[in-house]
Amino acid sequence: MPRVPRIAPSEITPPEVYFNRRTLLAGALAAGVGSLVRAAETPATGAPLDYKINPQYSVNEPPNKYEEITTYNNFYEFGTDKEDPSHYARTLPTYRWSVSVDGEAEVRGHFTLEDILKGQSLEERIYRFRCVEAWSLVVPWVGFPLSNLLARFKPTSRAKYVEFTTLYDPTRMPGQRVPVLNWPYVEGLRIDEAMHPLTLMVVGLYGRVLPNQDGAPLRLIVPWKYGFKSIKSIVKIRFTENQPRTAWNVATPNEYGFYANVNPSVDHPRWSQATERRIGAPFLAARRPTLLFNGYADQVAPLYQGMDLRRYF
Amino acid sequence: MNVTQRYRYLYKPLVFAAALAPLAWLICGMLGWFGASLGADPVKKLEHECGKTALQLLLLTLSITPLRNLLGLPQLLRLRRMLGLFAFFYVVLHFTVYLVLDLELNFATLGADIVKRPYITIGFTGLLLLIPLAVTSTNAMQRRLGRRWQTLHRLVYVIAVLGVWHFYWQVKRDVREPLVYAGILAVLLFYRLLRSRQRAAAALTSRSGSATAPGRT
Numbered sequence: 001m002p003r004v005p006r007i008a009p010s011e012i013t014p015p016e017v018y019f020n021r022r023t024l025l026a027g028a029l030a031a032g033v034g035s036l037v038r039a040a041e042t043p044a045t046g047a048p049l050d051y052k053i054n055p056q057y058s059v060n061e062p063p064n065k066y067e068e069i070t071t072y073n074n075f076y077e078f079g080t081d082k083e084d085p086s087h088y089a090r091t092l093p094t095y096r097w098s099v100s101v102d103g104e105a106e107v108r109g110h111f112t113l114e115d116i117l118k119g120q121s122l123e124e125r126i127y128r129f130r131c132v133e134a135w136s137l138v139v140p141w142v143g144f145p146l147s148n149l150l151a152r153f154k155p156t157s158r159a160k161y162v163e164f165t166t167l168y169d170p171t172r173m174p175g176q177r178v179p180v181l182n183w184p185y186v187e188g189l190r191i192d193e194a195m196h197p198l199t200l201m202v203v204g205l206y207g208r209v210l211p212n213q214d215g216a217p218l219r220l221i222v223p224w225k226y227g228f229k230s231i232k233s234i235v236k237i238r239f240t241e242n243q244p245r246t247a248w249n250v251a252t253p254n255e256y257g258f259y260a261n262v263n264p265s266v267d268h269p270r271w272s273q274a275t276e277r278r279i280g281a282p283f284l285a286a287r288r289p290t291l292l293f294n295g296y297a298d299q300v301a302p303l304y305q306g307m308d309l310r311r312y313f
Numbered sequence: 314m315n316v317t318q319r320y321r322y323l324y325k326p327l328v329f330a331a332a333l334a335p336l337a338w339l340i341c342g343m344l345g346w347f348g349a350s351l352g353a354d355p356v357k358k359l360e361h362e363c364g365k366t367a368l369q370l371l372l373l374t375l376s377i378t379p380l381r382n383l384l385g386l387p388q389l390l391r392l393r394r395m396l397g398l399f400a401f402f403y404v405v406l407h408f409t410v411y412l413v414l415d416l417e418l419n420f421a422t423l424g425a426d427i428v429k430r431p432y433i434t435i436g437f438t439g440l441l442l443l444i445p446l447a448v449t450s451t452n453a454m455q456r457r458l459g460r461r462w463q464t465l466h467r468l469v470y471v472i473a474v475l476g477v478w479h480f481y482w483q484v485k486r487d488v489r490e491p492l493v494y495a496g497i498l499a500v501l502l503f504y505r506l507l508r509s510r511q512r513a514a515a516a517l518t519s520r521s522g523s524a525t526a527p528g529r530t
Contacts, residue, residue: 072353080487083352133485135354180487251486270482271430272422277415279353286356287417 045094045211049122049204051142057125057198059295064137066206068280073213074131075232076180077166077173084175085213092172092233094217103163103239106154113217117203120144124207125200130262130294132226136276141221142204147195150237155191159239162194163187164220164231181247187231188244188258189222190303198223198299224293224300226260257313261304262294266313320391328392332399335366336406356414363410367403368476368494370396375473375501382508394450397469401447404440404476432482439475442468470505473498 075085097113122142129137150162168184170176176183193199200221203210210216215232222229228248238244248256255269264274277286293300304312314322339362341349351358374396381389416422426433446466448454455462477498481491 068353076487082354135357178487178489267429270432272425275422277354277356283356283414284417287415287419 045090045209045216047209049142049207049209051122051124051204051207054123054125057123057127059126059128059138061128061138063126063140064280069137069139069205070211070213072137072279074133074227075175075213075215077175077183077185077233078213079175080180088174089212092167092169092212092216094212094233097217097235099218099234100236101153101238102236104156104159104241105239106156107152116149116218120148120201122204124204127200127221127223128294129221129223129227129230130276130290132228132256132260132268132273134268134271134273134276134290135279136288136290137279140206141200141202142207142210143200143202143221145197146199146201146220147197149201150194153237153239155239158241159191161240161242161244162189162191163236163238163240163244164234165236165238166231167233167235181251185231185247186244186250187220187229187246188240189229190243191239192303193222193300196300196303198296224262224296226256226262228256229260259304259309259312261300261309261313262290263292263309263313264290265292266310316388320388324392325395328395332370332396335362335403339363356410360407360410360415363403363407364480367400367407368480370400370403371469371473371476372494372497372501374400375469375498379501379504398447398450401443404443408437408440432479435475435482436479439472439479442472442475446472470502473501 071086072082073085074082075089078085078088098110099113099116100110101108122144124140124142126138126140129139155162164187166185167173168176170183189199200223202215202219202221203217205211205214210219212233215230218234219232220230220234229246243258246256246258248260249258262273267273273290275287276290278288279286291297338349339351339359341347342351342358343355374393377389377393377396381387412418412423416426427437428434446468449458449462449465458465477491477494480494481488484491
């Protein structure tokens with residue numbers, strides 16, 4: 001077997017290289033007509049973002065390459081192969097995006113992406129990302145704490161959960177023509193999980209506007225839970241009193257729980273969760289032990305005090 | 314060239330090369346030759362491609378008999394052993410990638426997987442059952458075993474079912490691809506069921522025919 005040498009950070013291709021001319025051109029065009037079209041206020045994929053690095057949220061593991069994070073995606077709306085989203089997601093128009101807010105909150109209604117982002121200061125956080133399929137990444141996300149956004153809607157005392165819904169658009173999301181899951185994709189968090197400082201609303205990656213295959217223009221990142229909880233391309237936020245019926249849990253309730261906290265001692269019925277393979281790591285050195293709550297136990301374990309994590313998997 | 318020569322010097326080498334092509338492409342992917350790539354997770358790619366190629370070759374092996382009957386080409390049988398052995402070859406590669414690159418030679422996990430994960434139990438059983446078939450694939454073994462050879466090699470039906478089942482069971486949610494394999498296998502097995510019924514019926518008529526043969530009355 002060939003040994004692949006460990007790649008030095010200096011050798012990692014900078015994101016600039018990945019943005020092809022067409023995207024830049026589209027960005028330039030959008031900027032050019034910006035004064036006429038309101039939609040163009042939303043920056044194009046790959047446009048640089050104004051953000052600060054938050055050193056409080058980092059890991060001492062090297063982040064994955066931009067190419068790995070953007071070509072190895074589970075985004076079934078664009079097909080079930082890992083490469084499918086990177087091939088087909090570019091057709092998704094992420095401008096003129098709006099999010100509807102509904103349910104147990106005082107402030108409800110439709111909000112444009114610009115409204116959502118208004119007043120939020122963006123920060124970069126480097127998080128571990130652990131998929132339920134037992135592979136993992138380290139990703140420099142750009143976003144803002146979800147709690148900052150949710151607080152604005154003034155959830156009422158009956159808001160026990162927050163439900164998120166992905167765009168439903170089978171013409172732009174061809175994967176939705178196949179009933180692999182019950183579309184649209186729905187995810188949810190308990191309100192205290194949603195308000196936790198680690199929970200991030202993400203708009204960027206590697207300092208740039210998030211590419212579509214990674215859930216543009218707005219996605220959730222809940223780093224202590226399996227990746228499928230971190231819903232992409234969000235169009236709806238609803239505060240609920242009852243536990244939301246989430247996509248994977250509805251599809252296969254015995255395999256995917258509502259909580260889906262990363263836990264090495266609670267196996268998936270068909271495979272072990274004790275270890276994971278880090279994408280991009282060298283051959284024969286990629287498998288590593290999975291950490292309880294994906295290594296965020298210090299911060300989030302109190303949320304689940306006294307709960308049977310085996311039962312509420 | 315007569316038929317024997319054509320098979321020996323032309324068709325068999327061609328099939329041999331074709332059966333190695335998937336491996337060659339994977340090696341190109343590993344080395345980044347000819348624009349081939351194994352993607353962000355080369356281990357999974359190698360693992361899945363070897364497994365799928367093994368299943369494809371296994372189904373191809375099982376389609377030789379129906380094809381030779383339907384096309385009237387008894388010579389096709391000369392290709393069957395090579396295809397079967399290549400299926401075995403890719404199953405062994407698939408297992409090797411799983412053990413060495415995926416599990417990184419963690420034998421404790423291997424043991425736990427085989428015991429606790431039904432889809433791995435099934436796949437591993439299929440691999441074990443293929444070994445006696447590969448070992449007895451030579452002419453000499455065929456002669457030595459006589460009629461028992463055919464009985465032994467009927468195991469391939471069980472192995473094919475285990476293989477497709479293994480594929481079906483490890484897919485997370487989108488089972489369309491394994492269902493295609495299952496459909497093809499179902500057709501191939503159904504064909505054999507029909508044939509054996511036809512043969513049994515034919516044998517019955519010929520026997521009852523001889524029982525009422527003239528001269529006995």
